[in-house]
Amino acid sequence: MSYGLNNFVKNLLPKRLFYRALLIVAVPIIVLQVVITIVFFDSLWIKTNKGMTRALIGEMKTFIAAYDNGKYNNNDLSGLFSIYLDLNVEFKKDDSFEKPQKERWFSPIDRTLRRELKSNMGNENYWFDTTSYKELIHINIKYNDGYFEFFIPKDRVASSSARMFALWITLPALLMITIAIIFLKNQTRPIINLAKAAERFGKGENIDEYRPSGALEIRQAGLEFDKMRKRIMRHLNQRSEMLSGISHDLRTPLTRLKLQLSFMKDKDLSKKMSLDIDEMEKMLNEYLQFISSSYLEKDETFDISKLIETIINKYNNDKITKEIIPRVYMNGRKNLIQRSLNNLIDNSIKYAENVNFHLSKKDSNIIITIDDDGVGIPKEELENVFKPFYKVDKSRGDSKSSVGLGLSITSDIIKSHGGNILLEKSPLNGLRVKIFLPL
Secondary structure (H helix, E strand, C coil): CCCHHHHHHHCCCCCHHHHHHHHHHHHHHHHHHHHHHHHHHHHHHHHHHHHHHHHHHHHHHHHHHHHHHCCCHHHHHHHHHHHHCEEEEEEEECCCCCCCCCCCCCCHHHHHHHHHHHHCCCCCEEEEEECCCCCCCEEEECCCCCCEEEEEEEHHCCHHHHHHHHHHHHHHHHHHHHHHHHHHHHHHHHHHHHHHHHHHHCCCCCCCCCCCHHHHHHHHHHHHHHHHHHHHHHHHHHHHHHHHHHHHHHHHHHHHHHHCCCCCCCHHHHHHHHHHHHHHHHHHHHHHHHHHCCCHHHHHEHHHHCCCCCCHHHHCCCCCEEEECCCCEEEEEHHHHHHHHHHHHHHHHCCCCCEEEEEEEEEEEEEEEEEECCCCCHHHHHCCHHHCCCCCCCCCCCCCCCCCCHHHHHHHHHHCCCCEEEEEEECCCCCCEEEEEEE
């Protein structure tokens, strides 16, 4: 149960660092403001409002008692209360006291007035309205064959400091949250830049000089990333230079051997040796293709639908069918994508009769599916075939001229573009290759 509750809470919380940090800063401020507001309204504003209302009702009772005494002239009495107590009152003879009462239970003024009038005047002997006039409260109190009509300023029962308090407690909170948002943006921007640089470098894109920024810990992470990037680039450059040297050194003796074979009198032996040399050259080319750096090619936006059409048309094979939606654009290294698709089609043609090519889009992904009716790959070998130099069946044809690098090269290219490649059983009873690439 606790595990499910934890997952529920995690799903409610924001996923991004900026919003989590903002939550950490904003929630205590908001909670503090709410607590202060509740304490203020409960202990100060409501109690003050209650005391002022009780004093007003007491003045109204005093007026009614003096009016009922008869010792004073009623007009003079109304004038005195109006001048000195700001209590405007008039007696009206009217037997029909019934008036529609506007119930506003959410208003503290209405609740306090209702409570005090009910306890001092009786349940059916009063009527009041706080909404018809902007600055006045209209109160009627039943008396004998008529009623007293009071018009009282609202500031007699409500403290004006409440609005000022609400203003002063809200504006600083909003100001502090705004400042926190600005500072958090500045603190999370270096992390976002570092993540983008790492993503681009992971996809094989060329990155200009990375400049760490932000807090000390973020700068340290950025410096370590930059050091790692430079070490990897230095290693790749050294590897490329070494292989260029190996390629030059190996091709020279192979060329001399070919030249010497052309002068041999035994043509059968010369032919066999030429086949071995051709095989060595093919294997050497595969090694160089696998190990060659792909960081030199820049990203570009291209139509992958058109690229697939061009690749399939070059094979000029009626056994290759296609279902391709037009005008699907992606950003990547076009030549590398073409190399990976060529490797897959070559494998399919080598081991199958019929090949079906399917291209579709779903959400933000490009999905390429290649089905064939060949012998397929055993389920337990589906992961192993992506390993360099791994061959499922070494007794297959062309196994000597192949070193098992085709699928490994293809997997590296697809993953360097932020995609994925999966192998499974095809509906044609052969192998299905599914490629996912981001749009």
